[in-house]
Amino acid sequence: MTRTLIGHDSPTGRYPSPVVPVCEDGDRLLVFFRSGSEVVHEEVSAAAEFVRHAPDLRDRLRFFHADTSGLFAFSERDVISYSISAEKDFFEYLLQDARFERGDPFLRLAFAMDVGHSDLVGIEIVRATAAMQESAAEFLPRWYAQILERLAACGFLPGEWPLDGAQALMRAWLPRSARSIFAGLRPLETRVGEAIRRLRETVRISRGNGLGSQLDEVLTSLAARQTHVAIVGSNALDVAAALIDARDFDALVRQRSQDVIEFVYSENVELSEKDGVSTFGVPSPFCALGFRVLCATGFDEGLPPHLLAASDVVVVLARDAGGALATRRALAPQATDRFILAYEAEDEIDESVNAIGAIRMRRGGATRFGRSWFERVASGIAALEDAIGRVALQERQRPALRAATRRAQEIGLAHDRELEIRRRDRLHALERSRLAGDEIGGHLTDAWLRDLDLVANRCKERVTGIVDRWRLDLGSSWLFSASDRETLQRSVSNLHDECASMLRDEIQRFAKGAMYDRDQHPNVVEALQRHESMRYADPFIVEMPSFPPSHAIDSISHEVMMAATFTALPWFDGAIFPRLLGVLVGGVKSFYPNRARVAMEIKFGLLEGISAFPGYRRLIDEWAGATARAITRSFRDLRVRWLDQVAEMGGNERYELEAKESVRACLEELSAISDVLRE
Amino acid sequence: MIDDTLQSAIEQERAAIGQLPPQLPIAHLTASRWFSEILDVGELRPRPCSVFGRNLLYLSYGGLFYRPKRVSTQRATELPIGLVFSPVVLEAITSLFPFDTGAMANGGRFNTWKEKLAPFETRFCLSTSDGLRDAATLVKLLYADNLLYLRGEVAVEAAGRPDPFPLLAEFLAEDMTPSSDHRQRSIECLTEMPVALGRHLLWIGFPDAHTDEILRGVHRWSQPVVPDFRAYPCHLNFNPADIGAQLEAWAYDDVIRRYAELRT
Numbered sequence: 001m002t003r004t005l006i007g008h009d010s011p012t013g014r015y016p017s018p019v020v021p022v023c024e025d026g027d028r029l030l031v032f033f034r035s036g037s038e039v040v041h042e043e044v045s046a047a048a049e050f051v052r053h054a055p056d057l058r059d060r061l062r063f064f065h066a067d068t069s070g071l072f073a074f075s076e077r078d079v080i081s082y083s084i085s086a087e088k089d090f091f092e093y094l095l096q097d098a099r100f101e102r103g104d105p106f107l108r109l110a111f112a113m114d115v116g117h118s119d120l121v122g123i124e125i126v127r128a129t130a131a132m133q134e135s136a137a138e139f140l141p142r143w144y145a146q147i148l149e150r151l152a153a154c155g156f157l158p159g160e161w162p163l164d165g166a167q168a169l170m171r172a173w174l175p176r177s178a179r180s181i182f183a184g185l186r187p188l189e190t191r192v193g194e195a196i197r198r199l200r201e202t203v204r205i206s207r208g209n210g211l212g213s214q215l216d217e218v219l220t221s222l223a224a225r226q227t228h229v230a231i232v233g234s235n236a237l238d239v240a241a242a243l244i245d246a247r248d249f250d251a252l253v254r255q256r257s258q259d260v261i262e263f264v265y266s267e268n269v270e271l272s273e274k275d276g277v278s279t280f281g282v283p284s285p286f287c288a289l290g291f292r293v294l295c296a297t298g299f300d301e302g303l304p305p306h307l308l309a310a311s312d313v314v315v316v317l318a319r320d321a322g323g324a325l326a327t328r329r330a331l332a333p334q335a336t337d338r339f340i341l342a343y344e345a346e347d348e349i350d351e352s353v354n355a356i357g358a359i360r361m362r363r364g365g366a367t368r369f370g371r372s373w374f375e376r377v378a379s380g381i382a383a384l385e386d387a388i389g390r391v392a393l394q395e396r397q398r399p400a401l402r403a404a405t406r407r408a409q410e411i412g413l414a415h416d417r418e419l420e421i422r423r424r425d426r427l428h429a430l431e432r433s434r435l436a437g438d439e440i441g442g443h444l445t446d447a448w449l450r451d452l453d454l455v456a457n458r459c460k461e462r463v464t465g466i467v468d469r470w471r472l473d474l475g476s477s478w479l480f481s482a483s484d485r486e487t488l489q490r491s492v493s494n495l496h497d498e499c500a501s502m503l504r505d506e507i508q509r510f511a512k513g514a515m516y517d518r519d520q521h522p523n524v525v526e527a528l529q530r531h532e533s534m535r536y537a538d539p540f541i542v543e544m545p546s547f548p549p550s551h552a553i554d555s556i557s558h559e560v561m562m563a564a565t566f567t568a569l570p571w572f573d574g575a576i577f578p579r580l581l582g583v584l585v586g587g588v589k590s591f592y593p594n595r596a597r598v599a600m601e602i603k604f605g606l607l608e609g610i611s612a613f614p615g616y617r618r619l620i621d622e623w624a625g626a627t628a629r630a631i632t633r634s635f636r637d638l639r640v641r642w643l644d645q646v647a648e649m650g651g652n653e654r655y656e657l658e659a660k661e662s663v664r665a666c667l668e669e670l671s672a673i674s675d676v677l678r679e
Numbered sequence: 680m681i682d683d684t685l686q687s688a689i690e691q692e693r694a695a696i697g698q699l700p701p702q703l704p705i706a707h708l709t710a711s712r713w714f715s716e717i718l719d720v721g722e723l724r725p726r727p728c729s730v731f732g733r734n735l736l737y738l739s740y741g742g743l744f745y746r747p748k749r750v751s752t753q754r755a756t757e758l759p760i761g762l763v764f765s766p767v768v769l770e771a772i773t774s775l776f777p778f779d780t781g782a783m784a785n786g787g788r789f790n791t792w793k794e795k796l797a798p799f800e801t802r803f804c805l806s807t808s809d810g811l812r813d814a815a816t817l818v819k820l821l822y823a824d825n826l827l828y829l830r831g832e833v834a835v836e837a838a839g840r841p842d843p844f845p846l847l848a849e850f851l852a853e854d855m856t857p858s859s860d861h862r863q864r865s866i867e868c869l870t871e872m873p874v875a876l877g878r879h880l881l882w883i884g885f886p887d888a889h890t891d892e893i894l895r896g897v898h899r900w901s902q903p904v905v906p907d908f909r910a911y912p913c914h915l916n917f918n919p920a921d922i923g924a925q926l927e928a929w930a931y932d933d934v935i936r937r938y939a940e941l942r943t
Binding site for chain 2: 034035107
């Protein structure tokens with residue numbers, strides 16, 4: 001049955017985004033979902049709303065197959081398809097695509113995780129963390145812990161991330177993050193004696209009159225102070241009996257509205273002695289942090305279950321150690337994996353803060369913690385706080401990335417040295433040109449082109465040398481920056497298969513993925529020239545076969561050399577060579593994502609590399625003018641980005657290098673260096 | 680005329696019902712495309728209901744049991760967002776049903792039972808002014824306790840209660856898998872009032888795209904409370920049924936378990 005792609009739907013309603021294909025299957029309208037590793041379809045109403053593709057987009061996506069392809073949309077009209085079997089490579093490509101550069105950081109992170117490239121994951125984690133800090137800092141610790149779990153589930157960074165301690169660290173980090181929020185919040189201060197008296201009075205009244213008005217008043221007063229509810233008291237069993245009877249308590253909640261009481265909040269119970277009077281402060285930052293704190297007293301009979309269930313921390317007030325112990329024992333069967341803070345007081349509540357202990361209840365046992373435990377956790381989280389949002393995170397917690405960073409630095413130094421040598425070469429060439437009396441007039445473009453022309457001429461004599469140099473200039477960075485050899489191998493194999501796919505329909509005698517020799521070139525060219533659209537097809541709209549595993553990295557040189565001999569062929573210049581460059585640029589950019597200088601040097605290198613190939617003059621001519629449409633978009637984008645970087649468009653609609661301020665500065669720098677060298 | 684409504688039967692049983700199980704959170708599933716609208720107003724609002732012919736808000740008692748092939752909107756595809764609220768929100772509930780009325784109204788796999796239970800819209804409606812009490816009452820009378828309710832194991836005693844309990848128990852106990860899911864045995868909570876996101880939102884599960892914007896929007900209404908949450912990857916799998924199952928499991932692990940495991 002023929003299923004025709006007629007549109008798509010973005011489930012999030014936004015772009016750029018992966019989108020769901022909508023296909024016609026006879027009279028039916030189908031959407032296709034991924035379900036595990038399979039693709040399943042679902043029939044939808046004929047009246048369902050989705051984005052219908054225009055004819056030109058449908059034509060571009062004509063190689064889409066519902067069962068084996070996916071769709072990604074940069075906008076409603078800019079949609080590309082990819083082969084599910086090669087989706088990791090597609091995602092990697094996507095992360096380098098300028099159209100997705102400012103995409104949703106969380107989507108980018110998900111793609112990076114699927115790609116499986118630890119460097120990419122590191123970069124995207126930093127971006128997503130920064131977004132969380134900016135917009136939703138309160139949720140950051142919990143989000144971060146979930147990301148760590150997902151990374152671990154994907155097989156990343158085993159044992160190197162503090163997964164075991166993440167939960168504890170997160171909880172300890174929360175109060176720090178919320179401190180600023182509550183800086184202006186006035187804690188409730190009530191004299192202990194008065195609070196107890198009022199509560200006892202309340203109990204007395206409530207016993208006589210049901211839930212009396214004074215209790216209502218107390219609670220309303222407390223709620224008005226944004227403390228939600230604080231129930232304070234000593235070991236007053238009658239208070240407990242009155243307040244904690246679940247049904248009455250619920251009834252009170254309902255009477256007072258949902259905002260008044262649900263839980264009792266308290267970060268801690270701070271006691272102070274002023275003028276001989278003990279005061280009792282109940283600040284409530286925990287409530288802002290998602291902690292549900294129940295402040296209880298005298299619950300020898302246990303707590304109302306639904307309140308306990310909704311509480312993370314239970315603060316128990318007791319007259320003495322015996323009372324606290326009894327309460328803890330009573331709560332232990334109920335409180336699983338929850339904190340219980342037991343405050344012991346000898347007479348009412350006194351200032352013996354040091355007596356505070358905390359017991360964390362677990363199934364089948366209890367562990368005692370003192371204040372120092374919390375302090376240790378708090379100091380531990382300081383490290384996490386410092387790390388989140390910084391690249392330093394990588395150095396602290398990821399030895400593998402640290403090693404990669406060292407390797408990168410080494411490569412960078414080697415790269416810098418190479419660039420310096422090349423710069424000197426260029427200056428010498430420039431000087432030679434000047435001495436030769438060429439009419440360069442300080443025009444760097446001409447000087448460069450002449451210089452590069454010399455290089456090209458040399459390279460024409462020895463293709464192998466050109467390729468090696470090209471690889472040295474561009475490929476080496478990528479080669480070493482790849483996390484493993486397989487990435488490069490796959491990419492080269494990918495290109496090779498794309499070539500084969502493009503040829504597949506026209507040249508039946510070439511098996512998919514097979515190479516062909518020089519004698520067969522005319523047939524290839526003739527076949528491709530008959531089909532203009534195939535010549536410059538975007539590789540990612542061509543169905544990509546799986547990668548043959550046999551390609552070894554050692555064969556790269558052979559592959560590239562063969563490709564280099566094809567450069568006079570239009571299809572190679574137009575479709576394959578730019579793609580190769582794109583892969584290299586993407587690779588280098590992934591390695592140096594934020595180094596503009598390196599990006600600039602890459603572009604200079606590209607110019608050299610491109611110019612080193614036969615036929616470069618035609619390409620350069622195309623850059624300048626009307627035949628730009630003859631090259632693929634990726635190549636055009638590359639050109640435009642490069643030209644924007646180094647030049648400005650003049651009145652004659654030609655790019656002029658010397659018009660760009662940054663280039664002028666570069667020229668001056670080169671000139672100064674040249675002067676030094678001359679001296 | 681014999682009154683064999685669920686309402687009447689429960690009133691008969693109420694006196695001898697004993698201690699109720701602790702109340703469970705209630706949950707709601709919506710479409711991510713609608714969520715920005717919900718965040719704008721800070722509350723879930725009733726929507727037109729074709730079964731009862733008026734605006735209603737649907738919630739499920741004790742978990743996210745909805746397992747949609749598609750979230751019901753005009754769009755070709757939707758991603759679900761799950762919300763779990765404190766049991767306190769039960770106060771806003773005006774009607775309870777012991778099964779999913781939407782699935783029953785649509786017939787399909789429940790077609791035979793739709794006839795047997797007719798008119799289910801009135802016969803099995805438990806009108807309530809005390810949702811906290813009556814949701815737990817339904818659990819007690821049909822399943823005995825929360826864990827059995829969440830497992831879908833109907834209590835033997837349910838069949839011995841007044842009509843229509845025996846018929847209802849037979850329906851709830853029938854094994855209709857794989858064509859049916861937990862909705863067959865989930866308690867449905869209906870209200871004609873909006874439910875504020877506010878401070879009673881305990882948990883939210885949503886697609887991970889634009890996580891920061893969603894959480895910022897939630898916190899606007901929930902502050903100073905910071906609800907728990909889970910963000911599911913949405914760059915590959917758009918199957919609402921798969922995602923619904925994941926959200927149900929997460930909601931149970933993160934929030935509902937600790938209510939469910941409480942002793943009475």
